[in-house]
């Protein structure tokens with residue numbers, strides 16, 4: 419069980435592990451203050467976005483979907499197919515550069531303000547815990563006391579609520595993975611007919627429950643690879659949640675508040691060593707030891723220290739968003755060459771991505787000559803046989819699809835119906851013959867152009883090679 423750990427202990431082990439190597443439970447004090455209010459607003463907006471996104475459809479496409487099993491992806495209602503994998507990769511690279519740029523400039527701001535793990539932990543589960551078990555001291559007391567009726571009631575109620583919410587998160591997670599339509603279908607049909615999905619749902623629920631009931635801040639401290647990147651991305655100019663050690667320590671160091679003492683005269687810093695910034699920290703660290711990998715930039719210590727400073731009549735901002743150089747050299751924020759480099763890469767990649775997104779067709783057709791087949795004479799014409807594949811990436815159906823030979827003139831003879839239907843988000847494959855008068859062919863290998871039409875509207879154009887004998891005309 420915790421208490422605030424001693425001054426130099428942070429060098430030996432992480433805050434969640436005690437001297438015996440066992441788990442040290444963190445009981446953060448309930449945060450309050452200006453930043454916490456902002457974070458609440460941002461968090462609730464993002465939570466709403468996260469929950470609603472898989473259930474919103476634009477042009478029949480789910481707003482966000484990552485169906486890995488069926489390889490169907492939809493990002494901001496743009497459907498992505500395996501054929502668009504290059505776009506998906508670019509969007510992922512942009513995401514990584516964006517997060518890296520943000521880390522270089524603003525430290526781990528993503529973790530404190532945007533990361534779903536922090537939002538669920540701090541703004542959902544932790545708040546429920548405060549509501550049921552009370553603030554830090556009440557929680558410590560409850561955990562230390564015997565298993566009496568009060569403790570059983572509180573703990574069971576908390577575990578039950580945590581389980582229900584974990585189950586809810588698992589459902590949303592599944593809506594991202596399988597598509598919300600399928601999820602709703604399964605809900606209507608009942609679990610008996612969807613045993614596999616129910617098992618997946620229970621596994622996800624179990625994972626989320628384990629994380630929020632027990633693993634908690636260790637996700638950020640131990641498991642998350644992004645946190646480990648901080649060491650290479652941060653420099654003295656990165657803006658981080660920082661303790662102003664110049665102001666807090668001065669010549670004589672920090673010290674408790676002593677009545678009627680003139681701190682300036684004895685050289686004491688502004689830090690009154692109340693340790694409330696540690697008590698409020700969800701990862702249990704002392705920010706006065708400098709930037710640490712465990713700091714998720716949640717700003718709780720800024721709010722807490724500001725409250726303390728207000729109470730003792732000192733200026734706010736002893737802990738604040740600042741760079742190391744701002745604190746030690748009193749330098750203002752500068753946009754460094756590294757930041758400019760990252761921003762340029764991000765800008766170029768985003769430009770390429772937007773360009774490719776708009777150039778991308780809703781329909782993709784491939785027409786290839788049948789392997790092993792050359793050509794045939796059919797009357798006074800030359801005939802080649804092709805296979806085709808048409809992918810409809812949209813959610814709408816195309817009802818009268820047919821091929822037209824655009825260049826040169828000739829006949830297209832599909833095997834099967836000449837006009838066919840392609841359902842939304844589906845693939846149609848088939849075989850067709852193309853017959854061309856040899857006088858219209860330029861060589862033994864002529865590039866030909868086919869148009870794919872839905873009614874009178876051309877939806878895709880494809881080129882392929884047409885073979886003919888060497889001395890054909």
Ligand code: SF4
Nearest residue numbers: 689690692693695723
């Ligand atoms: S809350 Fe502020 S005054 Fe109190 S220990 Fe932390 S830095 Fe010092």
Ligand code: SF4
Nearest residue numbers: 699713714716717719
């Ligand atoms: S040190 Fe401050 S900002 Fe960092 S995790 Fe702890 S409370 Fe949050």
